[in-house]
Amino acid sequence: MVIVVLVLGIAYAAFPFAPVVGIWAYDQVAPSAGPPEKVASAELNGSEPGSVLQATTLPLVTRKWEGRGLQAARVVYRSTSGDDMSPTIVSGSVFVPKGDAPAGGWPVVSLGHATLGIDTPCAPSLDSGLLGFLRYVNVFTGMGYAVALADFQGLGAKGIHPYSDSRTAALNMIDAVRALRHTFPDVSDRWVAFGDSQGAGASWAADEQAKDYAPELKLLGALAASPPADMTGIVQKAQDGTLTSEQRGVIQAIIESLARLHPDLNRDDFRTAGAKHYWNVLTDCRPANAYARSQAVDGVGPRDFAPKTPAAADRLRGLLEDWALPQKPLSEPLYVYYGGKDPFIDAEWTTAAIQRACALGGSVTIKYDPDGGHNPSDALDAIQWMTDRFEGKPAKNDC
Known part of the structure; x- marks a missing residue:
């Protein structure tokens, strides 16, 4: 029951922006934690996607109560x-x-995080609490x-974050599994993707991409809670002036x-002059700016x-169509x-995306x-579904 209660708290409300509760630069000088060290077991000699360039310990994470049962590393890797x-x-x-891994190694959950920002500092790996995700890591490792x-491309490492590009985030999630296996020993090739909000789109897309992109890994299934599978409809709502207050933050991040x-x-x-006035503030994920x-x-x-x-509407709509799920x-x-x-995320957008995935032969x-919002009322069903995948039980197909 403790597991269920904790998983229920997953940061769905973080979409489009969750407050960043700390930054890595501060963490590195915290007097009680000591500096990060190289992870001795990490393999740093590859050049393929998922190969690790750098792996360092996360002392501020492992010294927290939630992190004491973990071996943890921040990794920079190829994707x-x-x-x-x-x-x-x-x-x-x-x-x-x-502790000792089970026979066959630790099975893997690749987590896809909700929206935390679109700038480089807005990354879980740069925060001592993983921007709220440490508790969920603790649940799954438990x-x-x-x-x-x-972290997703452009967050935590240099580059531009392609917000709402679920396909890119999916490849980052898949390669994170590879990076995990290059960092710690005794990790299985059996895995599931588990994402919420922005990360739910990534989890869905990881399911589509995994077979061809990572055939050496054994994906068992993917869970997507409130996925932004197809955000094309937000353009029409902007034209009609029917955006919810929450969707205004979403479309601003998409445009930027x-x-x-x-x-x-x-x-x-x-954007109007009024939106332009607030523009930079809207994309600033620093806690002082909350x-x-x-x-x-x-x-x-x-x-x-x-x-x-x-023409502007068509351009924006076309760019979002290029990112819409399903892709395959x-x-x-x-x-x-x-x-x-x-x-x-309007429910009809998700319904239509599911119907297209079913038409392609998927099992959903x-x-x-x-009556539900962005947060599911409970996670019992999702956790049981995930457990069943690892136990080899058949999945219910509602297509």
Whole structure:
């Protein structure tokens, strides 16, 4: 029961931005923790996706109560851009329980985190509490799993974060499993993806990509809680002036991320003077800026992000269509939770994405709550579904 209660608290409310409770630069000078050290068991001699460039201990994590039963490392590793399959360098954190591994090694959960920001400092691996995810790492390691927690491209390591690009985040999640296996011994090749909100899109996409991208790993299934599978519809809502207050933060982050990726995309084609006034505050994930950010969210209205021209709307819609799921058939069974009253992601968007995944031949277990919001009311069903995958039981197919 303790496990269930803790998992229920997973940071769904962090979408689009959760307050960053600390930064790695501060952690490194904390007097009680000592400096990070190289992980002796890490293999640093590869050049393929998932190979590790750097692996250092996380003393501030392992000295916390939740981290005392862990072996933990911050890793910088090679991955791949989902847009053009070019090589990238990303970061994350990896964990194994202390003690002897079971026969076959520790089975793996690759966690996909909710939105924490779009700037480099907004990364779990740079924070002593993993930006709230340490408690979930503690839960899963307590259940006997090794855990990989990707920061996602552009967070924690140099680069641009492609916000809402689930395919790129998925490749980061898959390569985090590889990096985990290169960092600690006795880790199994059997794994599941488990994501919420932004990370749910990554988990779903990891299910699609795993068969071809990482055939040496044995994906057993993926769980996606409130996935932003297809955010194309947010453009029409911006045009109609029907964005919820939560969706205003989402579309602002999407526009800013896309403008960084595509320098010819003019931010002013998608914002009023009022939105421009608050723009930089809205994307600032620093904890000291939390109050100002909340004021900025209150200061923008449902029409402040409307595309100025039909051409601008078509451009934004097309870019989001390129990222929409599904991209290809699922590799293994998928579990999807979504709520009918989610203020961030319209339920019909998720319904349509699930229908397309089913049409491609996928196996999808659907947990739809017509009165639910962005947070599921409980995680009992999801945890049991995940356990069943490791036990080799068949998954219910609601397609």
